[in-house]
Amino acid sequence: MTGANNSHQVNFGPPRNFGTVFKSKLKETFFPDDPFRQIKKEPFGRRSIKTIQYFVPIFEWLPKYNFGLFKYDLLAGSTIASLAIPQGISYANLAQLPPIIGLYSSFVPPLIYAIFGSSKNLAVGTVAACSLLIAETIGGVVSPEENQELYISLVYTATLFAGLLQFILGFLRLGILVDFLSHSTITGFMGGTALLIILQQMKGMLGMKHFTHKTGFVDVVRAIFHYRDEWTWQVLLIGLAFLVFLIITRYVKKKNPKLFWVSAIGPILVVIVGCIISYFFAEKLGLATVGNLRKGINALSIQRLNFDPALLSAPLKAGAITGMIALVEGIAIGRSFGIAKNEQVDGNKEMVAYGLMNILGSFTSCYLTTGPFSKTAVNVNSGCKSPMSNVVQSVCMLFVLLFLAPLFRYTPQVALSAIIISAMLGLIDYENAYHLFKTDKFDFLICMSAFFGVSFISMDMGLMISVGLALVRALLYIARPATCKLGNIPNTNLYRDMEQYPIAHGTPGILTLQLGSPIYFANADYMKERIMRWIREERDYINGDVEYVLLEMGGVSVIDITGVESLLELRRSLVSQGIKMKLINPRLEVMEKLVISKCIDTIGRENVFLSVDDAIVACRYSLESSKQDEESF
């Protein structure tokens, strides 16, 4: 028994040894989902099978696969393929690449994802934001018009780097890095990118021939008005008609989710109608088309990878940034659809799958792919049951590449622009931004800094400013942890924040403070000063003296050596003012540090209590007995 007689036993048990603690920390950091849980219990033979199944999920789901499931995947796969054609051509356009590369990118990567991916919902394809980022970064070094071969080589190289980065992050189980891109950053980044992309599409919508290669808001708006004598109203009219049609299909889907297929086949309809119009009237209307699309499947591109040191920095940068964004986008989307269906998505395994898909993609004339939101939503709505829908998508694309590709050469640019704009409108999530504004001003600031940074500075700077702000906030949380004064709620033994529960009242002479954060170098000095301030305020407030300071440490999950020293320094200055310090409920790791550093011996084991109530009872007891002593003199 410690402290007063009726208090409860505090466990000062011997600290766990370093190996145990280190192992458990490593596990929490890199394997928080305990992936090998099911494997450990099995005998050796089954264990190796399970391990292979763990790393290559197709071995897990394929043996149980049957025709009943395939019917669903066939429908879903062919629906996403019909979306893959217009999206592939459009986004390749955005990345300043020949349109056929967009089609290639929906053939090989989905096959690879079907083998290694762990999400049943994700549909693989190219994405708008990364396409624009690639154009911005690689296009800044090599002009896509003047030196197309070199430009394409560098895009493949960037894709390889993105894939390697994703694979390595997944292999090292550094999924933790992705956690530092917050929802607010993503919302702002996506919104800003969507705005830029929409502005870029004005070239196609207005039928312009000249345009800027820059992506910034100011440059693009200036270019639109600089070449205003090229505006063609016939093209604009066709574009607006397509756009209105697409917006209506999206609206139909929103009103009645069962009619999702209306919006899913909208884009391919626009492409087909566009092809027909341009086949007959291209010359007359002055319609620009995507042009030459060769028959045949992906050529090998491994020999085209370019590691020229003079140019390397551009693909490295493009690869690193797009790789990270693709990861965040894909994993977030996979997870959110997984949660809706109550399936778990393993972030690190997904990273490995994305990495392999982009590495092998860069060898086979594909550029960066991930799990885009629009395609995945269509996949889920069409009732996909397994990654087989991606295989179906691939087979459809194979058919298109082998037989139909040349037909799409008539696709007018204006149709693509309308498709891109309609997709982008859905990404400017002003409702979410308003929600952020209402609930959390700092999150709103993070979101807006990404939005305006992307629009007015550059995509990578905007992203970095926003991530930087989010990190600053995280560090501020660390450096300035909240403390509060606890009071007793009448007729209970509960002690709660007196600001939150005005009904709670304090005990004269005893100040109870709740500390609510790890205590370590970044906040140890602050904690000490804040506690001294609480004491001064308490003295001013009750106009009396403070004899005991009780520190409720249930919320302190860890303490480092600076924290321990600060605790001792705090105790010294309290002692010099005649105040006694008691600790309440130190948690496991904190207790270990206090015991190892011998801090607990200085503080005294009798000054550590299991609950606030125990400590208050003990303090009151000695306060009263000292008063009686005084009176008895």
Next chain:
Amino acid sequence: MTGANNSHQVNFGPPRNFGTVFKSKLKETFFPDDPFRQIKKEPFGRRSIKTIQYFVPIFEWLPKYNFGLFKYDLLAGSTIASLAIPQGISYANLAQLPPIIGLYSSFVPPLIYAIFGSSKNLAVGTVAACSLLIAETIGGVVSPEENQELYISLVYTATLFAGLLQFILGFLRLGILVDFLSHSTITGFMGGTALLIILQQMKGMLGMKHFTHKTGFVDVVRAIFHYRDEWTWQVLLIGLAFLVFLIITRYVKKKNPKLFWVSAIGPILVVIVGCIISYFFAEKLGLATVGNLRKGINALSIQRLNFDPALLSAPLKAGAITGMIALVEGIAIGRSFGIAKNEQVDGNKEMVAYGLMNILGSFTSCYLTTGPFSKTAVNVNSGCKSPMSNVVQSVCMLFVLLFLAPLFRYTPQVALSAIIISAMLGLIDYENAYHLFKTDKFDFLICMSAFFGVSFISMDMGLMISVGLALVRALLYIARPATCKLGNIPNTNLYRDMEQYPIAHGTPGILTLQLGSPIYFANADYMKERIMRWIREERDYINGDVEYVLLEMGGVSVIDITGVESLLELRRSLVSQGIKMKLINPRLEVMEKLVISKCIDTIGRENVFLSVDDAIVACRYSLESSKQDEESF
């Protein structure tokens, strides 16, 4: 009343408005010590006096000053002046500056600190680590031998930048930045610097004429052995004699703190004896001396400040790093002596004082000064009572500059080297490093990375690596907060970590988890997955079903919008598994966020409890009644 009948009322009160919260956050971040507390209550006239006294502390202490206090300060001031002469010459030597600049730097800055400084203990002077860093950074651009005038100009410029940085940080109340340099980093950095400085002194100790200008461990050791034919045993013998003498004086002080003056006057004795020896035997022994020291006080140097853009980066870098290090060293030392005497040191006010002292110093031929440990310790031991001891130091230095300076021209280099080595030996804090190793392996790693980084890479890189590691750990704490399973301690209504208190036991069907950290973007996904894993583990463990998950949120001080969304997602996946989620004791800020975001309405106010006990009682009640319902069928 909420929940079951006997539970306590949870306060869902209306959230505070944004202005209030923002103001209180700003205050906690920038004014945690509430500096204007005493001023606010006063009438206007007294308030302006108090404000001036707050910003210029000399107006506070000088009116109350009397001769009784002055006696103490006179003794302390003259003692630190006797230390200032050898230290000033030695450290100027280390910074590759003419020795007279070292003496100048103990004349003007202490006067300015006496006016603006808030610590009664700090003694102002130059420091070894910053001197070496200046030599390393500025010397990398301009050679101090070949172009001494330019080199000195750039050092003044670096001092100006350091001062400006310190002043601005203090003015903006960004003392928070200093909090991110941890004790472990400082220990390692100081140790590494001390090692480098000791190696550098081998030139003086061995009486060598040639040496390297680099500061790295490998370069210096190579230089020592490369010029080994220059080693002079007579010089080494004298040097060792001085060193042994100094070490003995330090040992005497350690054994009997009352004899501190023995170690305080040791260095000046060594200088005097050295001067006598070299006056008579310099030629014979081949002793190098410091040479020419002009009479007269500091010349104005404001016209020598050099802002040549081609060279600007070196003084900017040197100023930024030394400015930060000087701040950390000075404030840490001021605080630790302040705590011993129970006086509070205002970090931000100190920064302003340091800033002014270095800005004005750079105008008057001084280089970077701060509060060095050795001098401050001597000051405190000599019984200083106020910043007046710094004024006394200044007056002594004035006397030395006007009359005695030329005498010190005979000071042999070997005496300075012995003084520096003996001071540096005290800075290699291997006991502390061992203590870190025993108590916290990660802190030890941070310390060692600074030590080896400084020794083998460069001073700034070593510092940055170490700070980077400390930040990574801080972010890891954020990203992987500890959670634990709570169990009831028999015969109480307390619920504690079941790993820490094996005596505690759970309630079948109810899983109680304690979350202990802010929940936000960097850990929201982890939290969600970790909780799902707790549920899986609980199912494996009890071989039964979990019907309720209770989340104890007393340790969650803040939540951001991503955190709120994760909580809702978690609830969705729990609901889909038929598990009910209850929240216990959300704190003020968390409750506000839950109410504003309407999350609380989704979760249901009846599912929020004030204590674990209340929640368990309510859950048990409904578990039992549902069982009875089943039985009654």
